[in-house]
Amino acid sequence: MAVHKTTIKLTKAHRIRSDTSESVARFEIHYHRCLNAEGLPVYSLSEVASDPERLARLYRAMMLTRLFDTKAVALQRTGQLGTYASSMGQEAIGTAIGTAMRPDDVLLPTYREYAAQFLRGVSMTEILLYWGGDERGMNYQQSREDFPISVPVASQTAHAVGVAYAFKYRKQPRVAVCILGDGGTSKGDFYESLNIAGVWKLPVLFVVNNNRWAISVAREQQTAATTLAQKAIAAGIRGEQVDGNDVIALYDRMRLALARIRDTHEPMLIEALTYRMCDHTTADDASRYRPDEEVEAQRVYDPMHRLKRYMLNNGYWDEHKEQQLNKACIDEIEAAVKAYLETPPQSPQSMFDYLYEDLPDALKVQRAHAAGRKRDD
Amino acid sequence: MTEVNLVEAVNLALAQEMAADDDVLVMGEDVGINGGVFRATINLQKQFGTTRVVDTPLSEAVIGGMAIGMAAQGMKPVAEIQFMGFIYPTIDQILNHASRLRNRTRGRLSCPMVLRAPFGGGIHAPEHHSESTEAMFAHIPGIRVVIPSSPARAYGLLLAAIRDPDPVVFLEPKRIYRIAKQEIEASGEALPLDTCFVLREGSDITLITWGAMTHDTLQAADALTEEGIHAEVIDVATLKPLDMTTILESVAKTGRCVIVHEAARSGGVGAEIAAGIGEKGLLHLLAPVERVTGYDTVMPLYRLEQCYMPDKQQIIEATKKTLEFV
Known part of the structure; x- marks a missing residue:
């Protein structure tokens, strides 16, 4: 694994020894990558890189997510789904997270992390129901303790700290895994959560999916910090960068981080560097604020292409397997779409049925009123 | 029986519930060795240790958010915000998450947390320490808002709040934290979270209030009794959900009503109560509903505090005005 050392530039006052000051702290952020854009190893690889079955599982998760994404956008464009946030080009991050986590860990995702959610057992039908305007899409039947997608950016970082506190309090060897975006690292919630996780040594992994764009605001406009990973340093916790389009490097680093957190209860932050190949959501038009050339230049770094090239180079993969996998994914997606489209809507009174454990008497009149309402469709 | 004041009753409820249930945890700024700035959590850390009585960094937003994470895991966190003036960073977490977690997951996850904070004026506190918001x-669907006004109700309502399976904002009227001691039976029995308390029965007028103003309202009722006016006094106590049934029954009996609250007038809970009386109790009314409230101003610094706070005399005057209406 390649490790490029990036030394954070300290202020002039810190660098120059003088009669009145001395350096009291120095920090480094490491950047990790295994494969280059052509799928060629840039450094020695871990055992997963020589395990065709595990590689195929990683590849499958990325392909399923990408094909799902394409389908979801098509459903939105044809009026069969509400606003949808695509994860195009960022599938490696969720794939690595979802593969490295244990079933009894807890995931606290933002939108755009479907790969991780699918691997955790969230169904494609549930994700479609959610963006299709139905709360039942957050009642995950498999990963019962995972949090639903958090829309208010970085607010889930605080929940992750609380979940991790409960794990530590009950002496459970579990980890809370919280995903947020580059824009989220500008929020106070994020800094406060990192700070508390650090001071209490809580078993939480923060993963920053740095896709370079927070809707129309570029990463460079979010912060003057050289890396987002170094924000962890200020909270006294470890932070590192990983190539977010290199699923092997991501998986290795996530696995190591989770093992270390489980062992030491020390939190960690991983910044995964990727690129948002899509609009922010289907309601966005990214051509208003970023040049097509920038997007085109990113295509060579595609995470699926990179892993496929590596597998082809090593004889782990061929076009027949590719086509078989493609068909299997499409069949699975079509079945999920069918189940979504055939799901009858909830009753209007369901608005009241999960508001409290027991509906207060004061709301029963409103519930009865809602029962008489008709939907538009 | 134990004789305690209101803040001691809070402490007693916390201590008993922590002893009874390992999932109950207290956290907030200075709640540990310092016992809270009002001593609501005094001696709890000594008794239950630093993992259950947790001094947090200065992070109100994340105090609210962490409680959600803990609660989703089945713990019962009781988070303290030091003063209501500092509670606003938690509103994002309460409004966007705590109040909605059960609903958005269709019951898969829930949020049995309590957010405690002292509120209200009248103690010559610094800026931002005296508001009633x-x-x-x-206004937030999916939560409960509870305000005790006596040691016994502080004890019983806090027990209920901790045991409740949904998020509860528990606001403590700090002006009456130590105003009087009361014998309470610390039997571990909780009070209902959806019922007003009729503190005094009367036939001439209904005085509706909550929090510290309950104290002034009872004094006004005493003075009115001497003049032969018998006021019924209701402590709303559970502002959400609001028990309009008890209020409407009382107004049906007296036909007259004054609502007293320290908070600013516009958009106050008094307006909701008055609207509810208008909707369901209009034909029982013999006079317009009067409100005695704080002004729609910024809470002044303490040299003008007494000019802002509603007082006993205003309650007496509003009562007489209502009674004189023909």
Whole structure:
């Protein structure tokens, strides 16, 4: 694994020894990558890189997510789904997270992390129901303790700290895994959560999916910090960068981080560097604020292409397997779409049925009123 | 029986519930060795240790958010915000998450947390330490808003709040934290979270209030009794959900009503109560509903505090005005 050392530039006052000051702290952020854009190893690889079955599982998760994404956008464009946030080009991050986590860990995702959610057992039908305007899409039947997608950016970082506190309090060897975006690292919630996780040594992994764009605001406009990973340093916790389009490097680093957190209860932050190949959501038009050339230049770094090239180079993969996998994914997606489209809507009174454990008497009149309402469709 | 004041009753409820249930945890700024700035959590850390009585960094937003994470894991966190003036960073977490977690997951996850904070004026506190903004929370669907006004109700309502399976904002009227001691039976019995308390029965007029103003309202009722006016006094106590049934029954009996609250007038909970009386109790009314409230101003610094706070005399005057209406 390649490790490029990036030394954070300290202020002039810190660098120059003088009669009145001395350096009291120095920090480094490491950047990790295994494969280059052509799928060629840039450094020695871990055992997963020589395990065709595990590689195929990683590849499958990325392909399923990408094909799902394409389908979801098509459903939105044809009026069969509400606003949808695509994860195009960022599938490696969720794939690595979802593969490295244990079933009894807890995931606290933002939108755009479907790969991780699918691997955790969230169904494609549930994700479609959610963006299709139905709360039942957050009642995950498999990963019962995972949090639903958090829309208010970085607010889930605080929940992750609380979940991790409960794990530590009950002496459970579990980890809370919280995903947020580059824009989220500008929020106070994020800094406060990192700070508390650090001071209490809580078993939480923060993963920053740095896709370079927070809707129309570029990463460079979010912060003057050289890396987002170094924000962890200020909270006294470890932070590192990983190539977010290199699923092997991501998986290795996530696995190591989770093992270390489980062992030491020390939190960690991983910044995964990727690129948002899509609009922010289907309601966005990214051509208003970023040049097509920038997007085109990113295509060579595609995470699926990179892993496929590596597998082809090593004889782990061929076009027949590719086509078989493609068909299997499409069949699975079509079945999920069918189940979504055939799901009858909830009753209007369901608005009241999960508001409290027991509906207060004061709301029963409103519930009865809602029962008489008709939907538009 | 134990004789305690209101803040001691809070402490007693916390201690008993922590002893009874390992999932109950207290956290907030200075709640540990310092016992809270009002001593609501005094001696708890000594008794239950630093993992259950947790001094947090200065992070109100994340105090609210962490409680959600803990609660989703089945713990019962009781988070303290030191003063209501500092509670606003938690509103994002309460409004966007705590109040909605059960609903958005269709019952898969829930949020049995309590957010405690002292509120209200009258103690010559610094800026930002005296506001009464309970209406902001009472507007949020999916939570409960509870305000005790006596040691016994502080004890019983806090027990109920901790045991409740949904998020509860528990606001403590700090002006009456130590105003009087009361014998309470610390039997571990909780009070209902959806019922007003009729503190005094009367046939001439209904005085509706909550929090510290309950104290002034009872004094006004005493003075009115001497003049032969028998006021019924209701402590709303649970502002959300609001028990309009008890209020309407009382107004049906007396036909006259004064609502008393320290908070600013516009959009206050008093307006909701008055509207509810208008909707369901209009034909029982013999006079317009009067409100005695704080002004729609910024809470002044303490040299003008007494000119802002509603007082006993205003309650007496509003009562007489209502009674004189023909």
